Amino acid sequence: MRTLVRSGRVVTAADEFVADVLVEGGRIAAVGVELGVDDATRVIDAEGCYVLPGGVDPHTHTDTPQLGTATCDDFTAASVAAACGGTTTQIDFALQEPGQSLHAAVETWHGKLADAPPVIDVGFHVSVTDLDHAGSPAELGELPGLGVTSFKLFMAYRGSIMVDDATLFRAMQVAARVGALVMVHAENGAAIDVLMRQALAEGRTAPRWHAATRPPATEGEAVNRAIQLAGLAGAPLYVVHVSCREALDPIARARRRGMAVWAETCPQYLLIDRSALDADGLEGAKYVFTPPPREQADRDALWQALATGLLDVVSTDHCPFRLADQKAMGSDDFSKIPNGAPGIEHRLALLHHFGVRGGRLAMSRLVDLLATRPARLFGLYPRKGTLAVGSDADLVVFDPEHRSTISAATQRTGSDYSLFEGIEVEGAPRTVMVRGQLVVEDGELVAEPGHGTFVRRARFGESLPIAAGVA
Amino acid sequence: MRTLVRSGRVVTAADEFVADVLVEGGRIAAVGVELGVDDATRVIDAEGCYVLPGGVDPHTHTDTPQLGTATCDDFTAASVAAACGGTTTQIDFALQEPGQSLHAAVETWHGKLADAPPVIDVGFHVSVTDLDHAGSPAELGELPGLGVTSFKLFMAYRGSIMVDDATLFRAMQVAARVGALVMVHAENGAAIDVLMRQALAEGRTAPRWHAATRPPATEGEAVNRAIQLAGLAGAPLYVVHVSCREALDPIARARRRGMAVWAETCPQYLLIDRSALDADGLEGAKYVFTPPPREQADRDALWQALATGLLDVVSTDHCPFRLADQKAMGSDDFSKIPNGAPGIEHRLALLHHFGVRGGRLAMSRLVDLLATRPARLFGLYPRKGTLAVGSDADLVVFDPEHRSTISAATQRTGSDYSLFEGIEVEGAPRTVMVRGQLVVEDGELVAEPGHGTFVRRARFGESLPIAAGVA
Amino acid sequence: MRTLVRSGRVVTAADEFVADVLVEGGRIAAVGVELGVDDATRVIDAEGCYVLPGGVDPHTHTDTPQLGTATCDDFTAASVAAACGGTTTQIDFALQEPGQSLHAAVETWHGKLADAPPVIDVGFHVSVTDLDHAGSPAELGELPGLGVTSFKLFMAYRGSIMVDDATLFRAMQVAARVGALVMVHAENGAAIDVLMRQALAEGRTAPRWHAATRPPATEGEAVNRAIQLAGLAGAPLYVVHVSCREALDPIARARRRGMAVWAETCPQYLLIDRSALDADGLEGAKYVFTPPPREQADRDALWQALATGLLDVVSTDHCPFRLADQKAMGSDDFSKIPNGAPGIEHRLALLHHFGVRGGRLAMSRLVDLLATRPARLFGLYPRKGTLAVGSDADLVVFDPEHRSTISAATQRTGSDYSLFEGIEVEGAPRTVMVRGQLVVEDGELVAEPGHGTFVRRARFGESLPIAAGVA
Amino acid sequence: MRTLVRSGRVVTAADEFVADVLVEGGRIAAVGVELGVDDATRVIDAEGCYVLPGGVDPHTHTDTPQLGTATCDDFTAASVAAACGGTTTQIDFALQEPGQSLHAAVETWHGKLADAPPVIDVGFHVSVTDLDHAGSPAELGELPGLGVTSFKLFMAYRGSIMVDDATLFRAMQVAARVGALVMVHAENGAAIDVLMRQALAEGRTAPRWHAATRPPATEGEAVNRAIQLAGLAGAPLYVVHVSCREALDPIARARRRGMAVWAETCPQYLLIDRSALDADGLEGAKYVFTPPPREQADRDALWQALATGLLDVVSTDHCPFRLADQKAMGSDDFSKIPNGAPGIEHRLALLHHFGVRGGRLAMSRLVDLLATRPARLFGLYPRKGTLAVGSDADLVVFDPEHRSTISAATQRTGSDYSLFEGIEVEGAPRTVMVRGQLVVEDGELVAEPGHGTFVRRARFGESLPIAAGVA
Numbered sequence A, B, C, D: 001m002r003t004l005v006r007s008g009r010v011v012t013a014a015d016e017f018v019a020d021v022l023v024e025g026g027r028i029a030a031v032g033v034e035l036g037v038d039d040a041t042r043v044i045d046a047e048g049c050y051v052l053p054g055g056v057d058p059h060t061h062t063d064t065p066q067l068g069t070a071t072c073d074d075f076t077a078a079s080v081a082a083a084c085g086g087t088t089t090q091i092d093f094a095l096q097e098p099g100q101s102l103h104a105a106v107e108t109w110h111g112k113l114a115d116a117p118p119v120i121d122v123g124f125h126v127s128v129t130d131l132d133h134a135g136s137p138a139e140l141g142e143l144p145g146l147g148v149t150s151f152k153l154f155m156a157y158r159g160s161i162m163v164d165d166a167t168l169f170r171a172m173q174v175a176a177r178v179g180a181l182v183m184v185h186a187e188n189g190a191a192i193d194v195l196m197r198q199a200l201a202e203g204r205t206a207p208r209w210h211a212a213t214r215p216p217a218t219e220g221e222a223v224n225r226a227i228q229l230a231g232l233a234g235a236p237l238y239v240v241h242v243s244c245r246e247a248l249d250p251i252a253r254a255r256r257r258g259m260a261v262w263a264e265t266c267p268q269y270l271l272i273d274r275s276a277l278d279a280d281g282l283e284g285a286k287y288v289f290t291p292p293p294r295e296q297a298d299r300d301a302l303w304q305a306l307a308t309g310l311l312d313v314v315s316t317d318h319c320p321f322r323l324a325d326q327k328a329m330g331s332d333d334f335s336k337i338p339n340g341a342p343g344i345e346h347r348l349a350l351l352h353h354f355g356v357r358g359g360r361l362a363m364s365r366l367v368d369l370l371a372t373r374p375a376r377l378f379g380l381y382p383r384k385g386t387l388a389v390g391s392d393a394d395l396v397v398f399d400p401e402h403r404s405t406i407s408a409a410t411q412r413t414g415s416d417y418s419l420f421e422g423i424e425v426e427g428a429p430r431t432v433m434v435r436g437q438l439v440v441e442d443g444e445l446v447a448e449p450g451h452g453t454f455v456r457r458a459r460f461g462e463s464l465p466i467a468a469g470v471a
Helices: A075-084 A102-115 A136-146 A165-178 A189-201 A208-212 A216-233 A245-256 A267-271 A274-278 A281-285 A296-308 A347-357 A363-377 B075-084 B102-115 B136-146 B165-178 B189-201 B208-212 B216-233 B245-256 B267-271 B274-278 B281-285 B296-308 B347-357 B363-377 C075-084 C102-115 C136-146 C165-178 C189-201 C208-212 C216-233 C245-256 C267-271 C274-278 C281-285 C296-308 C347-357 C363-377 D075-084 D102-115 D136-146 D165-178 D189-201 D208-212 D216-233 D245-256 D267-271 D274-278 D281-285 D296-308 D347-357 D363-377
Strands: A002-011 A016-024 A027-032 A042-045 A050-053 A055-060 A087-095 A121-127 A150-154 A181-185 A237-239 A261-265 A395-405 A424-434 A437-441 B002-011 B016-024 B027-032 B042-045 B050-053 B055-060 B087-095 B121-127 B150-154 B181-185 B237-239 B261-265 B395-405 B424-434 B437-441 C002-011 C016-024 C027-032 C042-045 C050-053 C055-060 C087-095 C121-127 C150-154 C181-185 C237-239 C261-265 C395-405 C424-434 C437-441 D002-011 D016-024 D027-032 D042-045 D050-053 D055-060 D087-095 D121-127 D150-154 D181-185 D237-239 D261-265 D395-405 D424-434 D437-441
Touching (some): A002 A363, A055 A075, A055 A347, A055 A363, A075 A087, A075 A102, A087 A363, A087 A424, A102 A136, A150 A165, A165 A181, A165 A216, A189 A208, A208 A274, A216 A237, A216 A245, A245 A261, A261 A296, A261 A363, A347 A363, A347 A395, B002 B363, B002 B395, B055 B075, B055 B347, B055 B363, B075 B087, B087 B363, B087 B424, B136 B165, B189 B216, B208 B274, B216 B237, B216 B245, B216 C216, B245 B261, B245 B296, B261 B363, B267 B347, B274 B281, B347 B363, B347 B424, C002 C363, C002 C395, C055 C347, C055 C363, C087 C102, C087 C363, C102 C136, C181 C216, C189 C216, C208 C274, C216 C237, C216 C245, C245 C296, C274 C281, C296 C363, C347 C424, D002 D395, D050 D363, D055 D075, D055 D347, D055 D363, D075 D087, D075 D424, D087 D102, D087 D424, D136 D165, D165 D216, D181 D216, D189 D208, D189 D216, D216 D237, D216 D245, D245 D261, D245 D296, D261 D363, D267 D296, D274 D281
Parallel strands (some): A055 A087, A087 A121, A121 A150, A181 A237, A237 A261, B002 B050, B087 B121, B121 B150, B181 B237, B237 B261, C002 C050, C055 C087, C121 C150, C150 C181, C237 C261, D055 D087, D121 D150, D150 D181, D181 D237, D237 D261
Antiparallel strands (some): A016 A027, B002 B016, B050 B395, B395 B424, B424 B437, C050 C395, C395 C424, D002 D016, D016 D027, D395 D424
């Protein structure tokens, strides 16, 4: 079936122009004016709207255990929220449980995907927590062959999933050898652990101590450490959820020296102030995510870094919990509040509203940050992340004038609150297509779970072929 | 007439994919697979070739007086060389003569264009050398209304076209007010003048003293000064022909602070060593251009800056003189050698060969550097600089496997030597089209002078409309 | 005659200890406990007091023409104020008038010294305003032979004493050759001139426009320029009256690279806010000095720079005018207000109070900043600037507990106001000795004009011999 | 007994002058000319010589276990070597054995001192390797009360004495609370451990692999980490044995921000090239110390850092082993070579020869680096480290013209080789005095073991009182 998206304002990471987009066989067949249409062609009118590549969200935690509970979205739920928000590919973290083999971790995630089939396409990173049992490093080296081409390591959460520098460095060496991208959650977990224990020992249990025990220097230090070790190992590095100036500084120094270092931030670091944690009880618990929200000067620095290219990606770190029964676990002790918050659904609307309408980002830069750069860095490009001829027809018709108010009452995630409750934004996805099939129409889900599928990603620096004989 | 460029590998600043490009009415009508073709459509086979946006060279000196002579290409000659090299738009400097009004300077350049009509499109910057007679600043403010939206100032050539900081700063203030981009030739002309006089007084007249009297710190100092003054005036700044690490440093600092500063380098700074000037007599005189060629470490830094985004553009600073009768004027005194060299024809081939084939640049980055970024910075985008639907059909079919040897014997400029004589490069333009008309076929000129036309450029930060009702 | 200063707390740039100081023949003969004393020895009890090297103030403008008037202290007046404030050597600027020979400028200053003999020792810098008439550079090279071993150049005051970069660079070359220190008043005079003309044209004539037309970037730019040119010339550089972060940055970069660059600030930049200029009329005019006072963040940065060694000296830039008839010249036009303010008298008390008592500086660092470092940098050491055996007995008995209030009513300068009116400070000089002779006792002048004498200073990097056969 | 050191050139960290130094009661009584002398006064002629404060070496490892053996000097031996080299105070590391209490570690070191009494004064740091058993942090806080006011932690030697970041950070918190200085051996031990294991697994066992497995980035990373953690804890930090540019960079950034960070280097990093390790077998094993020797560019950077104040101290890291039976333990495996080398004896001669005579350091800067700064940083000042009145009469009469050749054959350490074998140096200590008693005369030891004593040092930032009623 052919579909023509007519007269929209097409935006790529480089260009912006009014044209029709012709979709055929699930891929972009042509972009142009007055493209031929026969009677069998479905026509979608996009006049007055942007036509964007579907978003790629490289940082989500779906159905993932933490502190004895698990994030409250399965892949069906997360992907529906994603789709409604204009994201057509998510990359989730297959988490290695203690003692578990890495293959088993990936298999577990395939099982989750099979059990709760998604409406958008899904890739996996692996979160490495243990390289010490026999065979682990070799196993890690095999994962790219299975399409899992990025390795995440946690420098925080001591006593749980934190790895030491030897594990981090060895994973980097494997990555360098097999063509994988290393991702780090960069916070000095040891110093944070000391500060947390001291705070709790002093009876400082309210949510605000979550931020107070994770000062910016712990993030800046860890970012620098990861960069130095990656440089030594010869591995490309991607720093997740950068939140503060202290973390931007070592990234800027690395870039200036031409090192292979990239980084992302998330909407919550661009928009939420540290003072949100000052609210007592569950209200404050909403904002317990890691790193914590920071100061206005940090947000200014992050916006500037997005504009100037120091940061490459905005992801969501979607990690949803319910307030009522999950966040509430820590009502007497901030260290027992599950860390994370929902976010997969509002990335595009928030970045368009505060970034583009706010005068901080051009539309083509927005597309780069939300789709093209993550697709390139994570081995999905050119199949995903752009509107090039031959690419998957993952696209969003985005109405920049549509006004809506973000609210837990209307969002799709299983979580019962939103970090952005009550914020009115201009711009919303109207139509979303995944590989040529309509998934969202007029803002409503129209696809069945299962349309989405696992994507084997290419190795770092390689392209994901889009079709035999074409590219 | 319709033209279909078939099955080439289309490259934009963001994407690279195999597709047909349909040209109609002088503009890009569509990009896609299996685009409909009727009998009247001319078909150009691009299989195995790149299809690139035509190059934009924002730094050329055509028929321009210097030291009592003038550069040896008129617009017909320069544009033919440009076209054969894959450049479809050049922006030349209308030079204000001492005491001349700025309008008159622009008129003079229009006259040169009329007298020697070009085969590619041509825009003008104005080179401001005097703002002190009544009306000058007001006049300068009027030029953007005539499509001359960038102001060049020389911080070097004391006693000739050098301006003092007051003139520079006032021009920046005007630029900030009317939406123009300020361009600076950044060298401390005063210090250089002292060093030159001292060298000559000591009998140091050989070409090598050209470099010795223009040490890198003179360039680095002036770049920093221009940045500070532009920041104060609120004007966007573009630093031409960056040659060394000392000049990159202040640009990097400015970028890190989010300042509106951009910069270019040229093939000669990427490829030629300072030692080329050690040759005596006319051989050394070939390499007398300004700033002079530098060290290997500088070239490494420049390549890295192109890759990481610290530099935005590669221009040519095409400023051709003949050896035999022009460069020879300074055979006994380096200060009498006209400064400059030919280069407009080999930019794309050199950057493809040493940049892309050399593993330093991706093809899409090459397109960005040679076409999209200069078009955006100089108010030509989206009409020029990309292959977006609706854009002018300025395009190049580039055969990456074609081997050729650069030589004065075969080049089109009126100059009788090449800086790159004897270098064998892989890749050459096969077909070049300007607004849909073939200008070069199989590497040979097929258009008549006069196909090219003056382009009124948009103000800084604004788009150049591509057609009523389209964008 | 022998004098014993008993039981004071002796402070040098390195040490602090309680001891007696024995003075004989105008020099320090010994420092120790229980030094032998005969009946003929005068004993000064310093118990509970500091014994400090007399201050060296390397930045004063005595009886110096400006805007048709002249600073209101002659050498007798300035030196009395200096002595009472604990300064025992001042270095004044012999200003070259337009067209005047440099020798004549120095002779003029010798005349001023003879006409109004000082009570403290006096050295001269030369302020070079013109190197263009025949013989000037050669003449400049001769000045160190006359004990004038530092050359000041103004990068501001366009149309008056500002020099262009060629003159600055040539003076630096001479300095490098003959062993002189180059001093720069670093502000971009051209940009400031443009801003001043524009302000006046818009009727902005109040004192606050003095600051608004001299933004920090004009200072930062000029500092960087001076550093780059000095590096090129191989000359040591000293930046006077640093006022802001923008100026500290290039100094820090230069230091990190090991360049021969030093800098001073003054009490007014450490203590006075830009808002002082907001007062209308004469009140605001008090604060018209150059560079203007800046923001709190600048003051914090300057204090830190004094503590960490980024700044080396605190001078006063004593440049006194009377409000009533001199500052008043600009009551309708800030550009006609003579630039400068009195300050020579309160440097030590202010720095002790706000620096040492304020917890920002150690006493030995204070001595370094006010005496030892300026003596070393300006060729007075070890004769001046320390309490070493053999050094001139220029010393101050300083009572740190004495409280006083700074006021125009009690100060010695001929000026009729103080920048620091009403500030209560802890600590005051009780006794001041110049070459062993008492000049101040119990805070009152006890010497006759003429005790002070001209000091021929050593070339840069050389020591000033303290006595034949001793050092 | 009184001693007069006559007519030497006295050098302090600030001054240099010819004078007599009178010693009485073990302390400096006076410095001056023609000081009164009675018949009972011993007179030492120092004409033509420097009179320097005795050196303070804050980094020695005496009789210290490592890899199943121990350094081969006890306190008698080490102190004799120190004294002969012009060092009058050493600060050694009391090493906490696994599971040992910190008090026991200090007691053990007191025992070593009693068993092998020294000829110079001795202080102790504590090397913390374990804070995890009950009471350790409290115990650590008590050590400053015992005169042990600096805590050393190793970020390298994984599996042995390396601490993790939690232990490091907790020790820093204690230090901040009780007024101790934190010292770090800064190398990323985890990455080094990985590299060492890999090298050995590949059969790379020669000494050169010692350097190859400790690349500069491992040092730079750890320095930055220590700085960030110290800043967070509010503790002052001292980085030991800086060897490379990568380590200087974060120190420079910290200094620029006014952080409480200081650092030392050692003669071996100033003088020995990495290629020394290329020698096979025992010859290469001589140079197995940690960090390893680096490149020429690093040595240039270190010398510059000493001159400009970025580095504050030169220590020796005296850690002597015998080649024949100790270094030989690793003849088949570089990881089994004890790390360290002798050096306590030649610091002053090497720094005078290569630093002062080499034109890189002034004499007063040398005194600062070897005596005054370490005394100040480690709570010995003003009792030690200077020649102030009232200070201990620890002094060195140093003959700058004496030539000697460094050789294992003539040195005093128990080690059987020297890193500096065969180097001819100008300048040697002639007479050394500790608290007024002659320890070395004409280069030969004249004191009995036991003259030296343990020194209780003051807390960080505090002075060590020199005598009741004096200071």
